[in-house]
Amino acid sequence: MTMDEMKLIGYWSSPLALRIEWSLKLKGIDYEYVEETEPRKSPLIAKYNPIKKQIPVLVHDEKPIPESLIVLEHLDEISTDQNKLLPEDPYERARARFWAKFVTPVLVGSFSKQGEELEGAVKEAGEALRTLEQALGGKRFFGGDDVGFVDVAAGWFAYWVPIMEDILGLKIIDEKEAPALKKWFGEFLDLPCVKERLPAREKLVSHLRDLRKARMSG
Amino acid sequence: MTMDEMKLIGYWSSPLALRIEWSLKLKGIDYEYVEETEPRKSPLIAKYNPIKKQIPVLVHDEKPIPESLIVLEHLDEISTDQNKLLPEDPYERARARFWAKFVTPVLVGSFSKQGEELEGAVKEAGEALRTLEQALGGKRFFGGDDVGFVDVAAGWFAYWVPIMEDILGLKIIDEKEAPALKKWFGEFLDLPCVKERLPAREKLVSHLRDLRKARMSG
Numbered sequence: 001m002t003m004d005e006m007k008l009i010g011y012w013s014s015p016l017a018l019r020i021e022w023s024l025k026l027k028g029i030d031y032e033y034v035e036e037t038e039p040r041k042s043p044l045i046a047k048y049n050p051i052k053k054q055i056p057v058l059v060h061d062e063k064p065i066p067e068s069l070i071v072l073e074h075l076d077e078i079s080t081d082q083n084k085l086l087p088e089d090p091y092e093r094a095r096a097r098f099w100a101k102f103v104t105p106v107l108v109g110s111f112s113k114q115g116e117e118l119e120g121a122v123k124e125a126g127e128a129l130r131t132l133e134q135a136l137g138g139k140r141f142f143g144g145d146d147v148g149f150v151d152v153a154a155g156w157f158a159y160w161v162p163i164m165e166d167i168l169g170l171k172i173i174d175e176k177e178a179p180a181l182k183k184w185f186g187e188f189l190d191l192p193c194v195k196e197r198l199p200a201r202e203k204l205v206s207h208l209r210d211l212r213k214a215r216m217s218g
Numbered sequence: 219m220t221m222d223e224m225k226l227i228g229y230w231s232s233p234l235a236l237r238i239e240w241s242l243k244l245k246g247i248d249y250e251y252v253e254e255t256e257p258r259k260s261p262l263i264a265k266y267n268p269i270k271k272q273i274p275v276l277v278h279d280e281k282p283i284p285e286s287l288i289v290l291e292h293l294d295e296i297s298t299d300q301n302k303l304l305p306e307d308p309y310e311r312a313r314a315r316f317w318a319k320f321v322t323p324v325l326v327g328s329f330s331k332q333g334e335e336l337e338g339a340v341k342e343a344g345e346a347l348r349t350l351e352q353a354l355g356g357k358r359f360f361g362g363d364d365v366g367f368v369d370v371a372a373g374w375f376a377y378w379v380p381i382m383e384d385i386l387g388l389k390i391i392d393e394k395e396a397p398a399l400k401k402w403f404g405e406f407l408d409l410p411c412v413k414e415r416l417p418a419r420e421k422l423v424s425h426l427r428d429l430r431k432a433r434m435s436g
């Protein structure tokens with residue numbers, strides 16, 4: 001769709017990098033994927049994201065754009081009317097941005113906690129997911145009939161929530177409490193562009209287990 | 219400029235509400251200001267921002283939009299080409315969004331800390347401000363010759379930083395380290411639309427002192 005040079009610097013287990021990859025694929029934009037082995041220390045990240053020193057970064061014609069939601073906005077601005085992630089109506093755009101911001105910290109809190117603190121964080125994550133259930137309403141996707149900004153922003157929950165439940169040994173959300181969200185989990189994971197860029201489950205589980213152990217002792 | 223009904227629900231000491239007021243004034247949009255006496259508990263907030271229960275909220279034709287940066291985007295989308303806050307170039311827009319996100323948590327960290335933790339937080343805030351000094355470069359405003367998205371997002375520093383230094387009894391940034399930023403502090407505070415909507419210094423100092431005391435003991 002574009003002749004510009006697009007390079008995504010990501011890390012295989014990063015849901016924020018996945019947001020960008022899914023968007024690029026949905027929009028049919030060609031890109032080169034660059035895997036960072038040391039996301040926080042690499043010379044590439046020092047060059048392209050010296051302020052935050054984080055992946056993901058989209059490098060568009062050698063111009064670096066960090067922050068996944070800002071990248072999604074950028075991709076929407078440079079793409080044609082087809083496959084826009086944000087809706088057209090200004091109020092609906094504001095709502096989509098609100099939800100995308102809302103979902104970003106969910107799950108993060110529970111990751112390095114244990115005992116009562118963990119239970120509190122899991123309860124909070126569950127509440128956030130029930131709120132999303134309401135936001136989804138009767139729609140197929142948050143974007144309506146098609147995948148939109150909030151779907152791409154929150155899509156990683158579909159894969160990560162059951163995995164986190166396994167790792168933590170706690171239920172984050174009961175299927176009965178969020179039937180629409182669970183249905184959406186299935187629909188989202190079934191999208192070809194999503195399916196082809198998910199990390200292998202076992203590898204991710206073992207990586208997240210190690211990460212959790214390291215954070216709790218650190 | 220617009221015949222729509224605009225209502226801003228704010229709180230006098232909220233820099234996030236000020237961001238929105240400054241933007242409305244810069245754009246010449248008429249609005250009604252509604253002061254919340256109990257920002258987190260009021261029926262108005264329960265109605266207009268039930269998810270986050272926070273001010274500020276812009277209510278545009280009875281449709282509520284929370285989150286100050288999202289409101290700024292909204293105001294830009296509904297306004298004519300005059301007085302746009304975001305630049306036109308897609309890459310420059312992404313940069314402006316990056317800096318606006320970057321500045322939001324600065325200062326917050328130092329607010330409820332003391333001792334070594336406070337010193338660490340103040341040092342971090344100082345580093346963030348030195349980074350902003352670089353970002354400002356030789357420009358008058360972050361937006362160039364005119365006030366833009368980042369100016370409105372970060373403008374409260376111009377008033378709050380010296381006040382926070384007084385309250386904490388610590389220097390956050392030395393004038394010599396950030397001459398451009400200090401000059402920008404002065405230029406920004408001198409804008410008519412900014413000047414007319416700043417809280418009285420003494421009232422703010424006393425409010426922030428009380429708040430800090432309450433947070434530290436809480």
